[in-house]
Amino acid sequence: MSEPGPVQVADSELALLTDLYQLTMLQAYWKEAMTERATFSLFFRKMPSSRRFMLACGQQYAAALASRIRFTPAALECLDGMGRFDSAFLDWLAEWRFTGDIWTLAEGTPVFPNEPLLEVDAPIAEAQLIESLIMNLVQLETVLASKAxxxxxxxxxxxxxxxxxxxxxxxxxxxxxxxxxxxxxxxxxxxxxxxxxxxxxxxxxxxxxxxxxxxxxxxxxxxxxxxxxxxxxxxxxxxxxxxxxxxxxxxxxxxxxxxxxxxxxxxxxxxxxxxxxxxxxxxxxxxxxxxxxxxxxxxxxxxxxxxxxxxxxxxxxxxxxVSADSPAIDLSYKLVEYAGIPRVKHSTGKVNLPGRKQLFRRQGDAGHYIGDVIARRDEMFDDAEPLLVPLVRGGKLNTTHMAAADQARERVEQTLPRLPEGLRRLEPPTSSTEYPVVLSETLQRLAAS
Amino acid sequence: MSEPGPVQVADSELALLTDLYQLTMLQAYWKEAMTERATFSLFFRKMPSSRRFMLACGQQYAAALASRIRFTPAALECLDGMGRFDSAFLDWLAEWRFTGDIWTLAEGTPVFPNEPLLEVDAPIAEAQLIESLIMNLVQLETVLASKAxxxxxxxxxxxxxxxxxxxxxxxxxxxxxxxxxxxxxxxxxxxxxxxxxxxxxxxxxxxxxxxxxxxxxxxxxxxxxxxxxxxxxxxxxxxxxxxxxxxxxxxxxxxxxxxxxxxxxxxxxxxxxxxxxxxxxxxxxxxxxxxxxxxxxxxxxxxxxxxxxxxxxxxxxxxxxVSADSPAIDLSYKLVEYAGIPRVKHSTGKVNLPGRKQLFRRQGDAGHYIGDVIARRDEMFDDAEPLLVPLVRGGKLNTTHMAAADQARERVEQTLPRLPEGLRRLEPPTSSTEYPVVLSETLQRLAAS
Known part of the structure; x- marks a missing residue:
């Protein structure tokens, strides 16, 4: 290098901040005319051994950024230079817009394994492309906030x-x-x-x-x-x-x-x-x-x-x-539904929950949280609060929910005292029952089918 | 937030990518008319327990970026808004330029504890300001390259x-x-x-x-x-x-x-x-x-x-x-000389080497590296190669050295086989003598004084 290039990534380059396979899969979907809606769910499978809860952060920021991704002429020129993409596909990418919905937990929500932090409902080519950026952004803030x-x-x-x-x-x-x-x-x-x-x-x-x-x-x-x-x-x-x-x-x-x-x-x-x-x-x-x-x-x-x-x-x-004891979490962004049909990868020893979901948090006396229910998106429970909100609808940011993202600090302050006392201890948990997370009956039936 | 702000940091914002104390110390140096030249040395004290060598990376990139830092009107306005800085100082910052020298190891050089990766010789207010940016940039690349x-x-x-x-x-x-x-x-x-x-x-x-x-x-x-x-x-x-x-x-x-x-x-x-x-x-x-x-x-x-x-x-x-076994190294950027006088913090159990330095690597048979000598900058050894090169001189990048930064990959490929075989093993070292790093007699005398 004679001089180092730009130190950082401009908004106009976000479309390229992705894994190559997202783009090759996108072209495949486009060639196969696979335009049905898909739902992808973002969650982590395992609590780091030293922790009792994680603080979901960055998911609203990530969703807002992902919804404004565009392929600029410069980005398309880069892709063209790779020799892997048809020019008709690149023309289609030039018009690519995120038109789907993104449901997210509020910033600063305590979360547990297998709970959705975010779900994307969109034509599959839209939901697929934004995976890498969303994961990178949520990984950083969730890891750092959970340690801090x-x-x-x-x-x-x-x-x-x-x-x-x-x-x-x-x-x-x-x-x-x-x-x-x-x-x-x-x-x-x-x-x-x-x-x-x-x-x-x-x-x-x-x-x-x-x-x-x-x-x-x-x-x-x-x-x-x-x-x-x-x-x-x-x-x-x-x-x-x-x-x-x-x-x-x-x-x-x-x-x-x-x-x-x-x-x-x-x-x-x-x-x-x-x-x-x-x-x-x-x-x-x-x-x-x-x-x-x-x-x-x-x-x-x-x-x-x-x-x-x-x-x-x-x-x-x-x-x-660097969150020294646990510098990464095993965030996954998995396809759970396509063309109206719930889908999952069946892996030995791994939980994969099909279909669109909602996360409910139950309150006991004095507003204390007593456990969570992972349910299908359309379920309702009298005694539990639904936590995923539609931050992006039809590609547009909901400004009320966005404004609430700024209240993350106040939310965390108010939420921590409502968690069971054991979760606020520093030592690793001795039992996995101190905060029960269960699947709704409907989701259990679907997962077993 | 109604919309998230810019995702990234522009070149024009690099001057603010610093710790607050750098700016308050800068104003103090300015008020006290402390304009003498200082030398700061960048090194790490301890090899992570799982490692046998680290690969110094990012130091030439960091030096090149640091040498082009400017305070833009927008940055000065931000600082003005903090109410901590005099307007005459801000006027002086508007003219702030890096005019000093930065000596660096080539990108991709194997390094060991206490060896300088980079040394800055400049008026103290220049050498001080760039500390935080240099450390952040070198930390990332050195951690990742050393793991990779x-x-x-x-x-x-x-x-x-x-x-x-x-x-x-x-x-x-x-x-x-x-x-x-x-x-x-x-x-x-x-x-x-x-x-x-x-x-x-x-x-x-x-x-x-x-x-x-x-x-x-x-x-x-x-x-x-x-x-x-x-x-x-x-x-x-x-x-x-x-x-x-x-x-x-x-x-x-x-x-x-x-x-x-x-x-x-x-x-x-x-x-x-x-x-x-x-x-x-x-x-x-x-x-x-x-x-x-x-x-x-x-x-x-x-x-x-x-x-x-x-x-x-x-x-x-x-x-x-995330370099999971060792996500950070204890990089330090320490003042080692001011106004021509070697200086160090004397801490129990920590090595701090005074004065401007050079790092020499000794070669044995068939070009094999047999050990390093940390010496004063002006020393020479017949049988050892000096590794720090003046990448920036009088604030200007040396384009020959910069071009060589691109050859990091080839340098690593050629260097690794020249290290003792033990260093290339994955297991933690059993003895600290497999690659001797010694101080020159002159530096020993200075450090003891």
Missing amino acids: VRIVLAARGRPVIDFGLRRMHGIDAAVRGVRAYRAAGLAGTSNVLGGLRHDLPLSGTMAHSYILAHDSETEAFRAFARHYPGTTLLVDTHDTLDGVRQVIALLRDEPELRVDAIRLDSGDLGELARDCRALLDEAGHERIKIVASSGLDEFKIARLLEEGAPIDAFGVGTRMG | VRIVLAARGRPVIDFGLRRMHGIDAAVRGVRAYRAAGLAGTSNVLGGLRHDLPLSGTMAHSYILAHDSETEAFRAFARHYPGTTLLVDTHDTLDGVRQVIALLRDEPELRVDAIRLDSGDLGELARDCRALLDEAGHERIKIVASSGLDEFKIARLLEEGAPIDAFGVGTRMG
Whole structure:
């Protein structure tokens, strides 16, 4: 390369963000005049062993994007150059529009294995093409939100800040990850573009390099505190407790400076937090908070808080940003109906549920969720709420449902306390019955036939 | 949201793809008139426990992008809206240009802990700003290429195809991932945009949905084989061996059809491959190849081949696409020199190497690599090759080095056989001495001082 090409993918290129077989199958459907409506269902088969629930995120965003895919002249020219596609087919692609329906769970809905996150009803060539894009988009946000919500739970109300930009898998993961983090309840992000685009407050302190570039730690602290009243100072560049003593001395010498927090980024965070807290309190700085970062995840945070570490906020990067214990889920997008006839692949040991579906969530006392029913789309239950909504109808976005996508964070906040207490624990489940997910009788009969 | 915003990040937004503290530190450096040159070094501290070497990728791409960062009026307006930045500072940012040097390893260089992948020498405000972007870009490609090369090694010359688009972390990971896969030696990708953009052959077969949408498997096979002479047919939708028998029957009934391969995507791949091979051979189709996919990684591929499974090509998705055993590496970008004075953070148990550096690779007999020396930048060794090259000088890309970035694949192919045989094994290393990495005496003295 003489110069690297464009760093990113434009909206006009989304039609090519697909697996080759989608396009070859599309041409086959077109040649065979297979224009009947199909339903595809998006779900995952297995809960990652370390988890108790997943938070479905990105499915409304993905559906909205998929519904606006077009083949631009440039994209068609690329396809033409491959020598695999007839020119009449390419002419047809030029007119390709998504005209179908997409039913989705609301963003931020807790989900369990085999439950549909999204279903597409459309002429088969439309429903097939959008598979790869939808899966990629939902995979990212669901993986990240599901990990992040555990970290938020572990922090028990203390703010969690995303520090993951540098360790996440590329630009889209880092930027759109902030959308998932917002839904999961993070308090802020260090990622400027991510935070601006997805409306999460920006947060940042200072790096060790800033300290090292100055002749002394005190000089660096003084300069930064003068520039940024109410700042957070990073105290562990040389010796953490000595760093705190320098902050205290600085505030004694220049009482007009305001420091709101110190950050610990190495060492035994629990022990250091206690010692730092003692030093600060002794000097009358009860108000200065302690922020901790460095290799944190939900288990480390839970342990720190159980041990009573006086930490007021957590910066979390790598392990949340790549969902280290479970960096992928086995999302599937399966044909379940074609030309009005339910269809499934029969695989040994795998559940495949035929036909168009709806997901119902049952409520018990005080609005607590007590279990789910996976049912056929047209079923109704008196005591259960249908969760799939028609976000796209006849190719058009339902603006009411779209607007509700922005309320993902509030939805998660309200939903978590309604789940059984056991689901909110960090440890892997010991039994699979803590949240029952059953098939409706009608769906059971269909699946058995 | 009424409509989702732009799916991706434009070149003009790269300046905001940074951590907030980079910008606040920048303003601090600007206010303090700290304009001296700094050197930052990019390296990782620890080899992931399952690995024996990493393949440095993305560092030349990242350096090239970083050197063209500009603050557009739109970006400056965003920053202005945050209320944290002085207007005189924003005026200065409007003129911000990268004017420094960036030394990098060639794309596709095997690397070991503490070795510099990249060093930036520039006025501190320039070197600091580009940290987050460089780390994000190098993290992705290095993680993916390092995983992919193991899978290529495990496949012992059989083609490996990327099927990961749907499971990778977002759009950038999937598309730029193909760049890393190309360097690592993959034979193809199913990802259309990724393959087109990064020049890796496209490959694709058919999905179960195509089979299920037809009235019978045979009908689906017939239609697809007619459309695509020489295609690959997916035989496991219902019963794999029955699927193969249908392919054989179809070719007997319509001998003019040409099928080049069948694909197995579930079940015991080794056993099925042997049984399918026997059926095909018996029917005189020795020429039809067997492609396997479904949850593969380097260990499963190695086991299949050890057991003699007659598989001719592998489609690999999730576990390669998220680098499941090690989805992140602990990349660091550390200030090592400022104003001509070597600097480091002294942390217990962590190695931090001060000053500008060069990495030397020693050759033994027949061009075999026998170990590395991390040295000061200005050192020279008779028997060792310096690996860091000045890709960017005075803010300008060196076009010769940039052109060489495209030869990453050839470089990896030529380099791997020159590494000690032990490094090419899949199992974790049993000793740390199989490839010695030492510090030069000069660097040792500096680090100890």
